[in-house]
Amino acid sequence: MINFNGTLTENPQFTAYNRGMLYGDAVFETIRYTSGKLNFWEDHYFRLMASMRILRMEIPMHFTLENLEEELLKVIEVEGLKSKSASVRLTVTRNEGGKYLPEDNGVGFYAFANELKNPFFILSEESYEVELYKDHYVNADLISTLKTSNKIIHVTGSIYAKENGYANCLLLNTNKAVVEALNGNLFLVKGSVIKTPPLEDGCLRGIMRKQLIEILKKLENFTIEEASISPFELQKADELLVTNSIIGIQPITKYRKKTYANNVAKELLGKLNAQARLAK
Incomplete structure (x- = not known):
């Protein structure tokens, strides 16, 4: 399941004009979820906000620390991962329109989660x-x-x-x-x-x-x-x-x-x- 702009769906409606696809005009965070919480969520959130400002994206009023956390927890719960560990990917893309110069600096988001085997960081002893x-x-x-x-x-x-x-x-x-x-x-x-x-x-x-x-x-x-x-x-x-x-x-x-x-x-x-x- 994907959380696509606040709606849980198996088929998010991306179009051929998605700016993340056309120009790489998107930022993302990959967050570890363990023991019922998003690890270092505040650090991830403030890095995301800083990246959006640097790229001159307009930050929506509802993109608060609490609201985005809630949206990520939605997709964790729907995937049955609430009591497990997971990797959560949150991607923010600039709205469609324009070529190199955007017509709209507003943004949308999508998020998904995948299960992790280990609840904590484990040191690998394998050859690397x-x-x-x-x-x-x-x-x-x-x-x-x-x-x-x-x-x-x-x-x-x-x-x-x-x-x-x-x-x-x-x-x-x-x-x-x-x-x-x-x-x-x-x-x-x-x-x-x-x-x-x-x-x-x-x-x-x-x-x-x-x-x-x-x-x-x-x-x-x-x-x-x-x-x-x-x-x-x-x-x-x-x-x-x-x-x-x-x-x-x-x-x-x-x-x-x-x-x-x-x-x-x-x-x-x-x-x-x-x-x-x-x-x-």
Whole structure:
């Protein structure tokens, strides 16, 4: 079932003039639902509102924190997932009309949910090899930090990874700095220092990125730095971690000839699960 502008339906009426389809003129959030609540919902909501403002979309009066939460819970309940865990995708598209220049800056939305097996973030011990994706580059600008529906670099990078037997790829920006993985933010562990690319490099303004930075700032045994990461640093790292709202933390096990541990990943995952239980 799809929640299409507040109506639950199996057949939402998208037309050929949908601006998300024509121009990628849409933003989205993917939210983990666990234990009867949307994890880090406030962070997702305010990121969505900020993205809409940056893209000059008109935010409807009924797009309040409470109302949108209620709309997402509707689709969770109708799918029979209320007592389970789920991944919820909320997409906001600009209204139809116009070409590159919109005729209407108003918006509509649709949302759907899929069941997740695990109620909490679980650390995978499986092999997870990555490689750099160098066919296309991320622009080091504000637009690249948003979750828009224009993700063609991530699509082609995912195809490249599958064709070459990699679990994931790391993306470079136009300055040849490593900015993120195909499906999440990147953290590099070297001794007691943990680095993650700054937003100025064009990485996604990730919700898990924000949570981990907050956690790390409170830990005395680690120093967190938001700083550019060069490809040469990858093979010198002790650990490489990918983060997103659904998996939590995914340790990278191999990049080229270098293999990595996952001790810091294990420590941080427990703290991330605790933070998810307490967050609104």
